[in-house]
Amino acid sequence: MKKQIMDLEVLSLEQLNERNVLLKLHCPIDGEILAGQFVEVRIDNQKDVFLRRPISVHYYSEESHELWLLVQLVGKGTRAISRLEKGTKINLVLPLGNGFSLPEKPQKTLLVGGGVGVAPLLYLGKKLKEKGNEVTFLLGARTSSDLMQIACFKEFGEVCITTEDASEGESGFVTQHSVWGKRQFDKIFSCGPTPMMKAVAKMAQERNIDCEVSLENTMACGLGACLCCVTDTKEGHKCVCTDGPVFDIKELKW
Amino acid sequence: MNTTVKIGQLELKNPVLTASGTFGYGLEFADFIDLNRLGGFIVKGTTLHHREGNPYPRMAETPSGMLNAVGLQNKGVDYFIENIYPKLTGLNTNVIVNVSGSCIEDYVATAEKINALEHIPAIELNISCPNVKQGGMAFGTSAKAAEEVVAAVRNVYQKTLIVKLSPNVTDITEIARAAESAGADSVSLINTLLGMAIDAERRKPILSTITGGLSGACVKPIALRMVWQVSKAVNIPIIGLGGVMNATDAIEFLLAGASAVQIGTANFIDPAVTVKVVEGIEAYMQRHGLTDVNEIKMLM
Numbered sequence: 001m002k003k004q005i006m007d008l009e010v011l012s013l014e015q016l017n018e019r020n021v022l023l024k025l026h027c028p029i030d031g032e033i034l035a036g037q038f039v040e041v042r043i044d045n046q047k048d049v050f051l052r053r054p055i056s057v058h059y060y061s062e063e064s065h066e067l068w069l070l071v072q073l074v075g076k077g078t079r080a081i082s083r084l085e086k087g088t089k090i091n092l093v094l095p096l097g098n099g100f101s102l103p104e105k106p107q108k109t110l111l112v113g114g115g116v117g118v119a120p121l122l123y124l125g126k127k128l129k130e131k132g133n134e135v136t137f138l139l140g141a142r143t144s145s146d147l148m149q150i151a152c153f154k155e156f157g158e159v160c161i162t163t164e165d166a167s168e169g170e171s172g173f174v175t176q177h178s179v180w181g182k183r184q185f186d187k188i189f190s191c192g193p194t195p196m197m198k199a200v201a202k203m204a205q206e207r208n209i210d211c212e213v214s215l216e217n218t219m220a221c222g223l224g225a226c227l228c229c230v231t232d233t234k235e236g237h238k239c240v241c242t243d244g245p246v247f248d249i250k251e252l253k254w
Numbered sequence: 255m256n257t258t259v260k261i262g263q264l265e266l267k268n269p270v271l272t273a274s275g276t277f278g279y280g281l282e283f284a285d286f287i288d289l290n291r292l293g294g295f296i297v298k299g300t301t302l303h304h305r306e307g308n309p310y311p312r313m314a315e316t317p318s319g320m321l322n323a324v325g326l327q328n329k330g331v332d333y334f335i336e337n338i339y340p341k342l343t344g345l346n347t348n349v350i351v352n353v354s355g356s357c358i359e360d361y362v363a364t365a366e367k368i369n370a371l372e373h374i375p376a377i378e379l380n381i382s383c384p385n386v387k388q389g390g391m392a393f394g395t396s397a398k399a400a401e402e403v404v405a406a407v408r409n410v411y412q413k414t415l416i417v418k419l420s421p422n423v424t425d426i427t428e429i430a431r432a433a434e435s436a437g438a439d440s441v442s443l444i445n446t447l448l449g450m451a452i453d454a455e456r457r458k459p460i461l462s463t464i465t466g467g468l469s470g471a472c473v474k475p476i477a478l479r480m481v482w483q484v485s486k487a488v489n490i491p492i493i494g495l496g497g498v499m500n501a502t503d504a505i506e507f508l509l510a511g512a513s514a515v516q517i518g519t520a521n522f523i524d525p526a527v528t529v530k531v532v533e534g535i536e537a538y539m540q541r542h543g544l545t546d547v548n549e550i551k552m553l554m
Contacts, residue, residue, distance in 0.1 A: 003285040005526055042523065048317045050470055051522060093525060218313050220320060221522040225278035227298075227324045228313035236306055237327060242282075 001031030003096065003223070007089040011066065013082065016148045020072050020116055021082045022058070025090065027067035033060045034099030035124035036214055036246045039069070040222040042091040046080040052093065053077045054219045054241070056120040056191075059152070070148065072116040096222050097245045100124050100189055100212055106132035107186035111157075112174050112200045114140040114192030120214055122149060124189055125156035136160065136185070138177055140196065144168035175199045185209055201249040211249045215240050255539055256546045257532075259293065259514050261491050262414030262439025264348060264376050266293030266514055269547055270504065270532045273495050273518030274299055274352035274378060274418075275324065276469075279338050280345075286525040291532055293514060294348030297338075299380050300368075301353075302360040304330040314451035314460040319470025319497075320519060321449050323463040326354050326383060331364045335371065343373040352418070354380040358406050365411045375413055379404065379438075382420030382445035383467075394420035394445070397432035408437035416493060419443040419484075421473075426480045427487035434488045442493035442516060443484060444477045470519040473497045478510050485511025485551070500527070501534020508535075508550040 008025040015021050040052035059068035071081050084090060100120075103109070109128050111121045118139050125135045135157030141147045144167035153159045160179045161169025170177050174196060180203065190200040191214040204211035217229040217240040224242030231240050233251045238244065257268040272295040277283060280295045289295065307327025314321045328334070334351070342349045351368050355361035361379065368377055381394035381403060393403045404417055417433040419426055421444035430441050446467025451460040459465075477496025485492055494512030497519075498504050504515045520527045539547060 003525075005286060005524070049315075050318055050320060051315050218311060218315075220313050220322070220519075221276075221282075221525075223278065223282045223522075223525065225282045225298075226276060226313075226322065226522060227307065227327050228310075228322055230307070230310055230312065230327070232310075237310075 001029070001033070001095055003093060004029065005091065005093050007091050008067065010084050010086055010088050010090060012086055013084055015082075016070075017145050020070060020148060022149070023069045023071055023081060023084065025067045025069070025092075026065060027060070028065045032062070033057055033067075033095045035102070035127040036099035036120050037095040037097045038222075038245060039067075039092045039094040040096060040219075041069075041081060043077045043080045044091070046076055049077045049080060051220055052222065053081070054096070054222055056214070056245070057095065057123055058119045058149075059123045059126065070116060070119040093222060097241060098243070100214070100246050102127060102131055103133060103187055106134070108134045108136075108184060110136050110138060110179075110185040110188045112138045112140075112188060112190040112192070112196075114174060114196040115146065117192030117196075117214070118148060118153075120191050121189065122152055122156070125153060129156045136179065136183065138162070138174050138179060140174035140192070173199070175203055187211070190214070198254050201252075201254050204249065212246050213249060213252075214245045215247060216245065255536065256548070257536065257539075259547060261416065261493065261514060262376065264294075264414040266348060268293045268532050268535065269508065269514035270528055270535070271350070271493065271514055271516045272296055272521065272528060273516040274380065275322075276518040276521050279342065280349065281341060283521065283525055287529045290346040291529050292347050294350055296350045296352050296378050296516065297334075298328055299326045299352045299354040299383065300328055300331050300334050300364060301326060301355055302331055302364045304328070304333070309462040311460060311462055312466075314466070316449070316451055316468065316470075317472060319468055319472035321451050321461060321466035321468050322446070323461045323466035325463070331367050335367060339371060339373070348375055349373060350376045350378055350416070352378045352380050353407075354383055358403050361403055362406050362410055365407045369411050369413065376416060377411060377413070378416040378418050378442060379407055380418050380445070382418050382422075391420050391422060394418075394429060395423050397428045400429050401432040401436045404433050404436035404438050414439045416440040416442050418445055420445050421476060421480055421496075422448045427483050430484045430488050434490050438490060440491045440493055440513075441484060441488065442495060444473070444480050444496045447473055447476065469496070471497045471499050474503060474506075478506055481507055481512050482510040498531070499523075501531045501538060504531050504535060505538050505550065508547070509554040511551050513548070513551060
């Protein structure tokens with residue numbers, strides 16, 4: 001789909017927990033947003049915030065034209081987003097990046113997310129389910145209050161949970177969940193902290209399963225023009241914004 | 255109303271260009287604007303050989319601006335000619351290549367290759383990149399070195415030669431005069447200012463290279479001052495850049511003595527800003543009863 005600059009109306013803003021908000025926008029576009037793509041949000045009237053903020057698409061409905069962004073409050077830019085009011089407009093550039101690749105034939109898929117990295121997996125789960133894939137989510141958090149949107153994830157597949165403090169689901173990290181031993185998967189998708197994705201990639205490699213990860217980086221343009229957000233790949237530096245954010249682990253030097 | 259500007263043999267339909275390194279190869283912005291609306295665009299820094307650029311992190315946001323330390327990542331001039339140039343030949347605007355190097359021989363060899371390209375009417379010689387260890391800014395911080403590299407390129411390059419100047423000098427007019435006397439058709443200024451950002455919590459510099467190039471709204475007053483100083487020192491046309499975020503900023507550069515402007519970092523915040531500046535300059539001319547954009551630089 002052609003990239004666009006749009007002023008979108010804020011439908012609602014919900015504080016999910018201490019560090020994350022769910023922003024719902026009215027996004028009347030014609031084309032398709034791919035799972036794993038992201039948007040660049042312009043932050044207005046916030047001192048010391050100069051650049052847009054890249055935020056991944058959490059969910060999009062072609063029917064209601066609702067676009068959901070899960071925003072972790074990390075700095076002045078994201079905190080400014082959390083103060084937006086219903087009915088106001090916010091300027092986005094979208095859709096950006098390559099997105100996850102959906103299997104051509106239905107497969108057994110495992111979607112592994114940690115922290116706010118669960119964000120793109122909800123829309124991915126929707127797209128995978130629509131294409132007849134079997135979807136299992138494996139979501140990790142430090143503690144139960146860090147888990148987000150679990151009811152939404154359950155609409156598209158089975159949800160397995162790990163928490164580091166055993167407050168919900170199985171105890172430990174996502175890589176320690178019993179589902180790995182019980183089930184066979186054809187494809188793994190992952191998004192979350194880099195150490196988690198690296199551990200997931202290692203497990204995928206050991207089991208000879210295709211695996212895609214969604215990377216994060218500080219960005220300026222989001223369009224592949226400035227070359228600020230590169231990551232190291234086997235073919236040299238590549239832009240996270242346009243060559244990614246989704247990379248096959250075979251491309252990376254992990 | 256005349257908005258046409260001449261820079262050497264180059265004719266721009268309006269004084270709005272883009273700054274190298276902020277606009278990719280133009281095509282990255284084709285979804286947002288009609289590239290043919292621009293006076294021209296300057297593609298990213300091109301070197302004789304492939305360069306991987308610097309390690310990351312390469313970017314730090316700063317108050318009203320940003321630092322970058324990309325380090326001229328590009329696949330080399332031959333790759334440009336074979337793979338990118340063919341996609342740019344059908345445009346009805348000026349595509350200018352920014353040429354960089356780490357020694358005079360590299361600058362000359364790259365310029366010679368670009369000289370052979372029918373649809374590239376000008377080069378911008380980058381003697382001011384703060385992010386490469388050898389060469390780059392070294393050529394732009396000494397009048398003698400600047401004169402040598404410009405003269406050597408002038409010798410092999412017949413079309414319009416623009417020289418991009420560094421602000422990281424004691425007296426920019428001295429370097430501008432050296433470029434002029436060595437045969438430059440125009441000077442563009444300013445490249446980024448050498449700066450630094452530190453993460454206090456981690457007690458570490460943010461950029462992998464520790465220092466980087468500062469750009470964005472915060473550099474505009476310095477850029478305006480330098481354009482004004484250089485306009486008093488040389489007779490060749492000046493292309494002003496540094497913190498142009500909107501049409502008013504662009505007009506300020508024209509008033510300071512520039513014949514044209516480049517828009518850089520603003521492209522990251524509004525990918526359609528260039529066309530808005532083109533339209534804004536026309537609206538300004540109408541409001542002020544001006545019939546020729548070239549008058550603006552004589553109004554102050």
